[in-house]
Amino acid sequence: MTDIHTSVGHSVDRLDAADKVTGEAQYVDDLYRPGMLHGAILGSTHAHAKIRGYKLDAALAIAGVAAIVTADDFSTARTGAFCKDELPLAKGKTIYLGEPIAAIAASDAEIAGRAARAIEIDYEPLPAVLTIDEALAVDAPLVHEDLVNYTKIAPSFSERNVLWQCRLEEGKIDSAWAQCDVVVEDVFETAAQHHMYMEPCGALAEVDRSGRLTIWSSCQSVHLVQQRTAEWLSIPMGRIRALAPKIGGGFGAKGGLHVQHLAAALALKTGRPVKMVLSRVEDFEIVRSRHPARVVMKTGAKSDGTLLAREASIFLDGGAYADESPTVLSFAVLMARGPYRIPHLRSRGLVVYTNKLKAGAFRGFGNPQVTFAGESQIDRIAEKLGIHPVELRLRNAVAAGDQWAGGQTLQACGLRECLTKLRDAVEAAPELPFAPQHRRGVGYSAFAHISGLLSTGCNIYLRSDGSVAVNTGVVDIGQGSDTVLTQICADALMLTPERVSFASPDSDSSPWNWKTAASRVTYMAGRVVLAATIEVRDKILRQAGEIMECSADDLEIRPGGLVGLKGVAAKTVTFAQIASHAIARLGGPIMGASSLLFDGERLDPKRALIEGFAFGNLGAYTFGAQAVEAEVDEVTGAVRVLRVWSAHDVGRAINPRMVEGQIQGGFVQGMGYALTEEMQWDESGRLTNPTLMDYKVPTALDAPLEIHPLIIEDPEPSGPFGAKGVGESGLIGAAASIANAIANATGKRVHQLPMTPERVLDALIGED
């Protein structure tokens, strides 16, 4: 890559590739601090029970045990991303099985675990609610007796255990059905999926003698770790320095706290560093999952395929705490229309508390559930009308200038190109050899997502050798964003990427950044990196003008760290000379700073209003279409995905290989969601499959034979170099594509995820 100066659009190697492939990259569990203690957690053994008391004496008496913290060590303030319903450790009662009640620091992890088991808890069991229906029952036990419901919009719903409701309505839905020639109506069910990052959650906290904490953790945002730990510990944010070592995946689960506050509390109590890394079982039991959902959906179209009306009722199981449920629900409501011009829409939802692990953000953020429903219905309509599924989607696809549900105008939209390129690719593919006793089909889906949300800042400075330092606070959680943001800066200065360094996130020095989520890093952080780089570029030109004694307007940036006089090839000055000119006098280094707040490029203030929740302008909408060729074993019901074509409008691919990686990885995770992954709780509320033996994540052997990413570049005007995000899109349509492929192969439709062999067999032998 050494001679690339237009690095945008090139598949530059990841900055961390060498460290990762050699195993040198350091994750939280690789870190060591002198005098470090190891932490363990005591989890609740009841899904719902009063805690009448605990006896810590036996645990504290174990040699090597340094400290135990319980809820009594924290303030009683509840916190949470949206609803303040969560305590750092269970207090008074426990509301899911596994819920942390105490945390222990000891000289090694084995002793800490032994101490956890030596703590006696006096429980008084309470009846639990474990499903949406149980939660909504008129006489249901309450998960949170002390919390009033936040909104009361749909009086037809029971208000028992409802944590959030919202609703979006456009057109005249009730009268629209009469104009439809075809109407389909279904109930879809989806399961709890675990994020299943390679690296379990963990944190290491250290305290200095002034009481200031340093926390290294596996996280998606050092700033949110700092903010929420500060809330729970009731100390100012500035008293915590949050750092991120290498992160082994997050997918949404590591955006909130997991054990950072517990390690921090133990460090404060002992005065020593405390490391706490969850076992895989604990990680399954206490972090968060994707929301199990029921989507009741009705869609109507005219005989020519024009979609007219859709009504969706979305029920989410939020688990024990609200976490990000309000926004997941609201986003599901917002996305339920699908990427189509459907003039009449009613989309509403509610999310309930249950006595289970909380559900939260997860790649797709409510969209996979509604897209599974919506895209299944599009195929049903196509089948009923005898229109090719791609053709039906093309006839209704949104385009630039259209309004999304809620009112945001689409600035760019490559959906039609995704669909046509997808169709061309599928048609051009050679036929695979036939497998006996298998039925084969192709299923399609189309989908949209967003890329954006909330704020990010960037600081850049020019070094004396003409190289550039970028500091954004963005955490690269394994997806390669450090490299992409480096490319954006390098390209804007016509430098090779080696000439740009990227600072490790540090809440002390990195400007505030929300988090690595919402497919936002390339789009949002990329914008501020570009804006700050342009500020540096302008200053470089001005300084060069001083040196060359001419106007900056007569100068241009040239490849390799040069400024040249326009039209005069030989007349140049190097960035190093310019930087030294700026530094080596009573002046200052050349710096650039950007947040989107004040750079004059204020975004469209139009807001997507949902009753019960208000989003701002979400950012840029992204689009994609997917085709899946799958084979159904007639005897076992097993489904095997053979080939996938996945077309994604990314605006501009900054690093095409990484875009392809996101598309491929997203599909495989979506395929697990579609076919095999399901967290299962027994009637006592115990998670029965919290191991990789029992919880079935697709392995390399399960992956499709071929995944063909198709990159569509319809530049987003607000994006850096036209780019928008692709972190989530690969997953969103997977379940629908596979369900549609099964239907195409067998004529039967599965309405419930995961589409296990049993459920497929049930469909094969059932009524259509």
Place this chain on the structure above:
Amino acid sequence: MTDIHTSVGHSVDRLDAADKVTGEAQYVDDLYRPGMLHGAILGSTHAHAKIRGYKLDAALAIAGVAAIVTADDFSTARTGAFCKDELPLAKGKTIYLGEPIAAIAASDAEIAGRAARAIEIDYEPLPAVLTIDEALAVDAPLVHEDLVNYTKIAPSFSERNVLWQCRLEEGKIDSAWAQCDVVVEDVFETAAQHHMYMEPCGALAEVDRSGRLTIWSSCQSVHLVQQRTAEWLSIPMGRIRALAPKIGGGFGAKGGLHVQHLAAALALKTGRPVKMVLSRVEDFEIVRSRHPARVVMKTGAKSDGTLLAREASIFLDGGAYADESPTVLSFAVLMARGPYRIPHLRSRGLVVYTNKLKAGAFRGFGNPQVTFAGESQIDRIAEKLGIHPVELRLRNAVAAGDQWAGGQTLQACGLRECLTKLRDAVEAAPELPFAPQHRRGVGYSAFAHISGLLSTGCNIYLRSDGSVAVNTGVVDIGQGSDTVLTQICADALMLTPERVSFASPDSDSSPWNWKTAASRVTYMAGRVVLAATIEVRDKILRQAGEIMECSADDLEIRPGGLVGLKGVAAKTVTFAQIASHAIARLGGPIMGASSLLFDGERLDPKRALIEGFAFGNLGAYTFGAQAVEAEVDEVTGAVRVLRVWSAHDVGRAINPRMVEGQIQGGFVQGMGYALTEEMQWDESGRLTNPTLMDYKVPTALDAPLEIHPLIIEDPEPSGPFGAKGVGESGLIGAAASIANAIANATGKRVHQLPMTPERVLDALIGED
């Protein structure tokens, strides 16, 4: 300190106080990295010798030795702060005894040291030059045969071994002498002083699998460590991340490299972390010293005390490499006039190479040498004219509006107030009991220094809880600058200092900062911190205006993180609300960035021109006056400083206790310079006293009974809150004050530092 919101002017506790007093603060030698090797250095055993070859086999054969680097492992490019004359390790020949020739990494430091001793070097000894006179002799051996002299201004000087010359002339010096009623002429000699920081120099370098280096080191600037290591390793600066743990003092010696490049080269060669910490002996032998000097000075005055003319010829012994000698010399030439209106001036100097340890920056930077000379002569004139030494100084003292030598106009000057307050304090002091066989006297000095130079940047952002993060890249070398800069930011926002965090310096994320030197941090970094804070403050007010739906002009910052409507006490919004308003939407965090380059406050471009060197506007001049009461033992010649009054115009004391600490610490270090400290080389060029047993640094028992700091605040218009630096001033006048006290006590004057008992006795029995 919790309720201080106007923290400027208050003696806020140091941020690192608790960690330091408990021993928890981590210095380089406290750091550990997994798989870490330990380094050792092989130093030359000759002051000047050809290196015909070396045999490494025996050393490499020792079990545990991982790698050896020699000059062959580096590029042949020479580098240096001003003259590119220095190699990372001696190559071809060695030019001082102790000069590093090879560096070894091994499993422990003992083995590394053993390997160093097992390396055989084939030397061909050459004649060495060890003093200024030897270096300038017509037939002197050349230290650097291959370097031409940089300037040739004074043809009367021999050009043998001259590394730099410069000259400054004002008025008509040659005709001025005839107008003088009294003229004094002396030759003064000063010795090499070691910086004697508590923490010897050291570095820890680690390399990742992409070859990127991280270097922790005891340094005065992470950015210069990065820059110079990159030069010597011939890699881009961005391939090095330089960090600073806690630093145990620097005093100028840690501004350049010591072993960072050696640890880095060994890390690159082995792929493993390498820590290298100098022993005290090595630190003495190879880091740097204050320049030994000879100052030939002639000063003339009229009978009423009006100073008319001064001529100074300054000879510095620069040692083996140029390092910062050109600027030390130029600054000495610039400061030789002293803080007086002397219309006729000729100041010139040269610095020579010798076969000894290089000399470089050291608290005072050439000024202590010329101030010892100049202030001794002022007292001689006062004595000859029968004018009180303070009165003579007051009659000639510069004032605001005057031009300094070279042309810079003084914006503020508290010198006269220093002198009058000093005189008052001395007169008011009670007399101490008499000691038999001792003579007692009081000596005075007055002096100026600068505070400023070169560039610094600052980034600030507002956190969601309304606290503030400051990032400057400034290294706190033990003097407390982190605390002072925190106070400046806190005060400008009316926050308590706890609400401001201060980022640890990191070349990846901290904006470029020159170094902690030149009494510049409070003044230069303080300015950019204040400017960036004001940018944040303005944005806070604008955002508050949006929230409160009024103009920002109607709003004001109030203590405790509040914005209020002017004139309406109850109408407020918190910083936390404002920060959240800015963050929790598609916008950005509130950020401020400043370097002095583009903030519209461009400094006076007038330059102090010295023939042979050009300084820019240096920053702010600082002023001080000192009185020392000392006792001379008639029998032994031993001098004991009893009481000190030291008045310093600091513009504004941001943290008075730390200003007092600088004044006191500076004096004690200056007293060591004056009385006991002298690095001594034997005729072979071997340093004979490289230990704390033999090199006499004042201990707490040697310190004066009383040191009374007098803080004078004459606000500097360009300084933050009016402040300017005081890091060096405490030392500058010490030798002169003590010499004048000895003269006052005994009637005899000592012209050579240190003023050891032997030299004092020589003076007592010698001719006046």
